[in-house]
Structure formats: C-alpha cells, structure tokens
Amino acid sequence: MTDSQTLPTLPSEGAFVDRLTRIAGGVMITLGVLWAIEAYRWLGLTFFGQQLLAAAWGLSLFIGFLRYRVRRGEKGPPPLYDWISALVGLATMVWVMVDYERLSEEYGDRTTEALVIGCIAVVLSIEAIRRTAGYAFFSVVLFFIVYALFADKVGGDFKGLTVYWDALATDLGLDAGAALGLPLKISVEVVLVFIFFGQLLVGSGGGQFFIDLAMAMVGHRRGGAAKISVVASAFFGSISGSAISNVASTGVITIPLMRHAGYSGVNAGAIESVASTGGQFMPPIMGAAAFLMSEILEIPYTDIVIAAIVPALLYYFAVFVMVDRVAAKDNVGQVAEELPRLRTVLLEGGHFLLPFVMLLYALFWLWSEPQQAAMYAAGVVVVLGFLRSYRGARMTVSRLIASFGGAGLVMVELVFVVVGAGWVMFILNSTGLGEGFTLFLLKQAGESLFLLLLIAAFASIILGMGMPTGAVYLLLAAMIAPAISEAGVAPISAHMFILYFGMMSMITPPVALCAFTAASLTGEDPMRTAMRSMMFAWVAYVIPFLFAYSPTLLLQGEWIATVIDITTACVGVCFISTAFVGYAARPMNGAARVFLAVAGFAAMLPATLAPWVVFVNAGGFALGALYIAQDMMANRRAARERITPPAM
Secondary structure (H helix, E strand, O other): OOHHHHOOOOOOOHHHHHHHHHHHHHHHHHHHHHHHOOHHHHOOOOOOHHHHHHHHHHHHHHHHHHHOOOOOOOOOOOOHHHHHHHHHHHHHHHHHHHOHHHHHHHHHHOOHHHHHHHHHHHHHHHHHHHHHHOHHHHHHHHHHHHHHHHHHHOOHHHOOOOOOHHHHHHHHHHOOOOOOOHHHHHHHHHHHHHHHHHHHHHHOOHHHHHHHHHHHHHOOOOOHHHHHHHHHHHHHHHHHOOHHHHHHHHHHHHHHHHHHHOOOHHHHHHHHHHHHHHHHHOOOOOOOHHHHHHHHHOOOHHHHHHHHHHHHHHHHHHHHHHHHHHHHHHOOOOOOOOOOOHHHHHHHHHHHHHHHHHHHHHHHOOOOOHHHHHHHHHHHHHHHHHHOOEOOEOOOHHHHHHHHHHHHHHHHHHHHHHHHHHHHHHHHHHHOHHHHHHHHHHHHHOOOHHHHHHHHHHHHHHHHOOOOHHHHHHHHHHHOHHHHHHOOOOHHHHHHHHHHHHHHOOOOOOOOHHHHHHHHHHOOOHHHHHHHHHHHOHHHHHHHHHHHHOHHHHOOOOHHHHHHHHHHHHHHHHHHHHHHHOEOOOEOOHHHHHHHHHHHHHHHOOHHHOOOHHHHHHHHHHHHHHHHHHHHHHHHHHHHHHHOOOOO
16 A cells, blocks of 8 residues: 555645646746846846745745655655645745845854755755656765765765754755755756747647658668657757657657668667767757856856867767668668658748747847847747647647646756755865865876876766766766866866766666666667667767867867868768778678777877877878778679679
C-alpha cells in the first residue's frame, strides 16, 4: 500500500490538478513576460528582482508538489501532504515576495522569522529537487549542504570555514547570493522568455515545420533518415533547451524512420542522442547555458553565440560525415516514404524562419538584451501564427493561453535546478571550497596544461552524469572553470570547454541519460547505445582541447589564422570520421583506419600552436588526401572489372 493510499486526499481529479497547475505556470510566465517588457515602469512602480524570483520559486513549489509524486510513476490525485507542502511553499514565498525589502534588511540578524522562512524553503525545495531533477542532482545538493555544516572539520585542501546550521538555513532561503541569486535570476528573467518563445513556436506548428524542412532538405539523400535526425534535432534542440526532451520529442519520428531505412537500432538510437545533445551548444539559443555563461563571464550574449558557431558546426559536420559513411557501408538509401518538397515546405511554413531573423536582428543590430530580443521574436510568432497556418495548425486564443501554462510547467524543473545550483555556488564561495578545489586541480596537474585539461575533462563528465543541463554547467563553472582560467586559458575558452564536456555526460557511460532515453525508444541495450553515441560524437571530446590551446576555433584572433585553423579542422574531422566508421569508397582494414585517423589528427591541429605545426597540417592533409584518392581509384577499377566480362 502506497503513502497516497494510507493518507486522506482532497477530492480532486487529475484534470482539476492539471488545470490548476497550468494556471499557476501561466501566472509565472505572465510575471516573467511583464518583467521582460518592464511593464512595472509604465505604472511608475519599483520592484526588487528578488521579488520576481521569490514568486517563481513559490509557484514552482506549488506546481512541483502537485504534479510530481513521492515515487516516480505513481498515479492518482495528490495526497494531502502534497497539498499541504504545495500551499505552505507558495505561501512562504509569497511572504518573501511581499515583504522582501524588510526581510532583506533584517535576515542578517538571524531572526526567528528569517529562520522559519529559510527552514521551510530549504526542506521543501530539497524534496522538490529530488522529485523533479532526479537523485543524481539531489545527492550533489545534499552533499554540499552537509559539507557546509562540517567544512571546518575536513582536512587538506578541502578544509572550509565554520558555518552554523541556523545561519546556513537563513542564507540559503533569503540571501541574494544563494537561491535568490544569479542562476535563478537568469532563468526567470531571460531563459523563461525563450522557453515561452519555444512553446509559441511549437503551438503554432513550428515544430512540425522544422521536421518537414529537415526531411525536404536531406531525406532524398543517401542515409536520408539519419540526416533528417541530425538536421531536425539541431533545429529543435537549440529551442527546447533539454537534450533528453529533444530525444523524446523528435526521436519518436526520426528513430522509426532510421530503422525503416535500414539503420540498426543501436546506430539509430546513437545518432538521435548525439544530434539532440548537440542542440545545447547550437546557436543562436543554446538552451540555458549560454545565458548563464554570459552573466558569469560578464560579456555580451552575442559574444557567446559567435564563439559557439564553429565548434557547433564542426560537431554536426562530423556527425553528418559519419552517418553518410555508415549509410554507404550498410547500403542505406534515401527515405522510402514520400517526402515533402522543399519549395512546398518553405511556401507553407517559411514564415517560421522570420522569428529567428527578428531574434538575430535584435541581438546583433539593435543590441537588445536577450530577453527583449526573445520578446520581439515571440511577438512575430504570435502575429504570423494568427495570420497563417501550417498543416492545419494555427495560433488561436486557446493555444496562446495554453502556451503560457505549458511554458510554466517546463520552467518548474529548471527553477529547482538553478535553486540547487545557487545553493552549491553559495556554499563553494562562503566556505572557501571553490578556491580549495581550484588549488587542488592545479596541484594535481603541476605545470602541465594538457594534464590539467585532461583532469578537468574527466571531472566534468563525472560531475555532470545524471544531472540536468543547467545544473551541469553551473556546477562546473564554479568548480572546474576557475582552475583552467588560472592556468592561462582564456575565460571564454575555459567555459566552453566545461560546457562541452559537461554535455558529453549525457552520452558517456555509465550514466548517459540522453543515450538511455534513445535506447528506450529503440529497445536496444542502453550501454551499447551509449558507446556507439561516443563514437558518433568523438569530435566533442577533441575540439575543446584545440580551442583551449588556440581560441581561433572560437573566432578569437587574426582572421587569416582563424580561416586556416577552421579549414584544417574540417579536413581533419572528415578524415577521422571516415576512419571511425571504417568505410571510405570501400571497407577499410584496421591499418588503413589508423593511418587515416593519424593523418586527420595531424591535419586538424591549430596552426597557431607553434610555427612548425603548419608542416604537420600539410603532411596530414597530403597523406589523408592521397589515401582517399587511391581508395576511390581502386574502387572504380574494381567496379569496372565487375562490369567488364573476362576475355575468352
């Protein structure tokens, strides 16, 4: 017998709870949108940003306890204790919101009122983190809270300052540097608007348009089904903000297409998981990480977008080459189903490209803040959605209202992720653990930058396993990035480095959530799918080392050197991807694969590393090109011999 059966419940149906939580989510999004357009200034009012954050926190507690059960998968109406938790959490945060100015002035005195608020906020939010974000992130947050209480008793580099439990509870609940700090601020003030934009786009038929666009662009080519997955997931992943949800949404379409076309279940699952993961660092949106990075580094969001372009394109170029080689090796042709015509798709749904044009125009020409640019783009979606339909989908008043509620529900998990991340960052700073961990990493690496990067890459993957995207980046930004920057790597390179390796935790065993989600759709072994995913995403394990040494791949530096490094990187990616698959113009033996891979690595080394590297580049390019050329000629000779009958 479950807990929900032993305790009395309020008379409630699932439809009522769903409607109630969607209304609460809609209120959260409405507050965020009003803040983004600075509506309070029109009314001559003044608010603290923390008041908005407290409202979002309280509404998330209300939604979280009503929609997420104690045990995952548990059905039925919320039990009474969940109703009580939801209402107490909401009331507590409304209390903070209404009286924040006074509380912010008095909480430093550790009043009973502040302690009560802090204890309620911490206890309820820890449980909400467990329910929404999963046990991995819950364990991380709980570890740091426990560490803070015993930091002064830990020895070595990790010894911290003394923290008392009442002060910790109060700070975690009310301090503007903890939960009500930067992570929650960026999520509620910026990311919320982009999530709302994505919901509007999907609600007006934009999600289907991008899938159709991918099908029309590449479906008729060799291995078209997999190429559809790559292109569609790149489009959709950038908007969705979650690699796992991207797999779950696009994968139900692309994976059956790939299986039907002839790809194995393992390859189909791996391709979808890798393509979806890449959406998190695909400009112009890049999920939540780019906005957080912009604030932490204190540089414009547009600088992050520009820096991310080349690595993201190299990532997808590598995946594209590999799926093409797999298709050639396994004799996978184009998609058998009738495909939409590109002209028809663009004529019927081309208006969905205009919001992105507006987004880029506002960011790069008007120099608007990201949230303002997203509001402009959202406005374009709404107007065009009412004027035009796509495959029967059109924006209506009911869909517009539903987009508010849907976006609010999406925000809930993110809110608890950044609340927990805010606590972790606060503890790292207040106890001195962050500085201690930086010194520890530098000590382990000695004078070797490569060893430091290797340790940082491994630590980033391990720390990121099982955690949501936003939490991965924030945790690594606080613990790993400072050590890399301290070693002389440019800050933007250091943060892009940890972003890439943090995201690789999504497909790297033993906890590869994205690959495991794809495996659940294919019915294949999750570990085999994860291992195959690593092969398809090999470039994401290599490129970060290159731009850590030479930021030209982040478009930082002289344009001539940048063009050269991008060109050699593309050549190297092509050679190595071909070697991994083991098929050029014909099957390759082990020695040939090693030869081509070595040539590829030699070709892709940044020329700016050292004066002599340019000769290594030239040698790698020449050897790789020579092998490909002779392989193609040998294949043509073999084909002619098969066609020409032997002489009598």
